[in-house]
């Protein structure tokens with residue numbers, strides 16, 4: 001089982017290429033927020049960047065909070081998502097301790113499903129897919 | 135997807151009301167430069183002063199903004215306090231994507247607020263926030279305060295001014311997200327005149343993408359070209375600062391108010407020196423994987439007991455030229471300290487550096503006295519320049535008020551026009567020869583980016599007026615298409631016309647793609663119309679004597695070639711604006 005890990009964020013230049021890739025390839029939209037990974041300046045642009053991304057809790061509190069089973073525990077940590085079960089209640093985002101779930105203006109949640117599509121779009125190798133025991 | 139109409143938000147600061155409208159014409163004015171010129175022609179009032187509340191401040195993005203890498207710039211247009219004519223300035227940061235994700239192609243600000251305000255925008259917010267407590271704050275502090283005032287976790291751009299803008303200096307820049315700027319021609323003063331301290335734009339919306347795989351495949355293809363090949367290496371490696379050594383070698387780097395074009399002091403301010411001794415890290419505009427922003431650091435002992443503070447300062451070729459070689463400063467940390475001061479007070483770094491270089495020489499010649507300037511300025515001595523920057527931004531007395539209106543305005547008053555390094559506005563850092571001097575002097579934005587004239591000079595092309603003119607006109611036309619998209623010009627080799635057509639087509643803009651060449655010529659003319667509508671006469675532009683005295687690797691400036699090219703370009707400009715004959 002592989003997981004996305006933002007392991008080298010000290011190298012990040014804040015280009016948003018990863019978020020744009022996730023939005024484009026996974027969520028089929030153009031956005032820097034409706035994506036499984038979002039980049040934030042850690043207190044003003046002048047002090048580097050942080051990635052807001054799923055840290056693969058096991059068991060995942062976001063799935064526990066989800067009333068419909070739209071988010072379910074994924075083997076090895078994190079969640080799998082079935083968008084059509086989502087009722088836009090926002091409970092998952094509130095339950096995530098690290099703000100890894102973004103809600104768009106309609107309340108749709110965006111969470112990393114650890115597919116790896118963004119990794120190749122990071123120009124500085126900040127991101128990697130890491131093997132974990134399922 | 136590309137819409138056939140522009141979506142434009144107009145905010146009137148006098149009434150506090152806003153209107154969103156759609157406007158046809160995407161296939162003719164594309165966006166960015168083309169859209170900005172169109173809107174300025176429609177809305178600006180040529181018979182009124184530049185700071186009249188009725189004058190518009192325009193921000194525009196293009197049809198490809200955010201959809202492809204390095205489509206990461208926005209265009210700001212206004213009536214310039216420097217020459218009271220049409221002006222365009224470009225910047226990146228997060229400004230372009232923030233506008234895109236707010237669903238706007240352009241933002242127009244008119245009117246004047248009674249009290250200082252911050253305009254706060256997003257998909258579901260348009261509000262004016264009282265900013266009395268921000269007035270007088272420097273541009274960096276303003277950014278920090280606004281980040282904490284405007285809560286929320288999303289991405290936003292914060293576009294703001296420092297004291298120079300508040301004081302309506304013709305050299306005031308608009309700071310974008312700390313490290314980028316709508317630098318030139320006094321956009322900051324236009325915000326100041328409107329009592330508009332900042333514009334914060336939340337990009338909290340998203341856009342649809344075309345179905346199928348073609349778009350993603352084209353994106354990936356362009357992304358690879360930009361990141362896997364050497365094409366962009368120059369920009370993220372040493373960055374534009376690598377030009378310092380190269381131009382010094384060519385005897386084309388302006389030193390000490392262009393009294394020399396090369397100097398052994400280069401070793402202290404070369405791109406390599408900045409990288410080795412000061413480079414902290416790189417950063418990028420949103421949507422650009424290249425990351426050309428170079429952030430240097432300098433630490434400063436402020437107390438004998440080993441108490442230090444440190445500054446992080448974005449550097450590039452132009453700021454190093456303007457606050458380094460032009461002022462005779464040859465220590466990278468000192469140059470960064472001056473740049474940091476410029477950043478805070480919100481001046482355009484090129485104009486400010488060149489203005490102080492002139493002031494230094496004017497003091498040397500006794501045209502002005504230390505009593506008048508209130509501070510002694512000597513090439514190579516950093517203290518004076520650090521003190522002078524806030525005086526220039528604040529217009530603290532008659533001398534500094536005159537200088538803040540432009541170096542030539544001050545020179546007209548005090549003398550010293552011969553050595554005012556002004557090419558339409560304060561020069562950019564290229565003493566490369568006749569074609570550059572003419573191009574910046576007459577060019578639409580008086581910018582080194584209007585055309586690649588400085589590289590034309592460096593190609594050692596023969597002194598042929600017809601050929602040089604042809605280059606200027608064609609290069610301008612190509613760049614106008616790019617700045618209408620709005621691409622970063624660093625990507626100009628990747629975004630050739632065919633690639634641009636593919637990008638437009640894949641987003642459903644087939645007709646726009648087909649008419650791209652025609653649109654380019656039309657926009658080129660449109661911009662000149664906008665410029666000439668306010669009374670620009672290219673024949674009146676003079677090139678100061680200092681530029682004739684310059685000696686480069688090619689030898690001394692050829693006055694005849696310079697004059698012939700100046701007249702030929704002026705004539706061509708008149709023709710493009712529809713006033714030729």
Ligand code: SF4
Pocket residue numbers: 053054055056057058060061062063077078079095096097098099100101111
């Ligand atoms: S989204 Fe948040 S709560 Fe859910 S598994 Fe990931 S880190 Fe844990």
Ligand code: SF4
Pocket residue numbers: 004021022023026035036037053111112113114115116117118119
């Ligand atoms: S791994 Fe996949 S889902 Fe997670 S952020 Fe990257 S692209 Fe998005």
Ligand code: SF4
Pocket residue numbers: 011012013014015016017018019039049051121122123124125126127
């Ligand atoms: S793609 Fe890499 S460098 Fe760019 S924002 Fe994402 S993590 Fe940072």
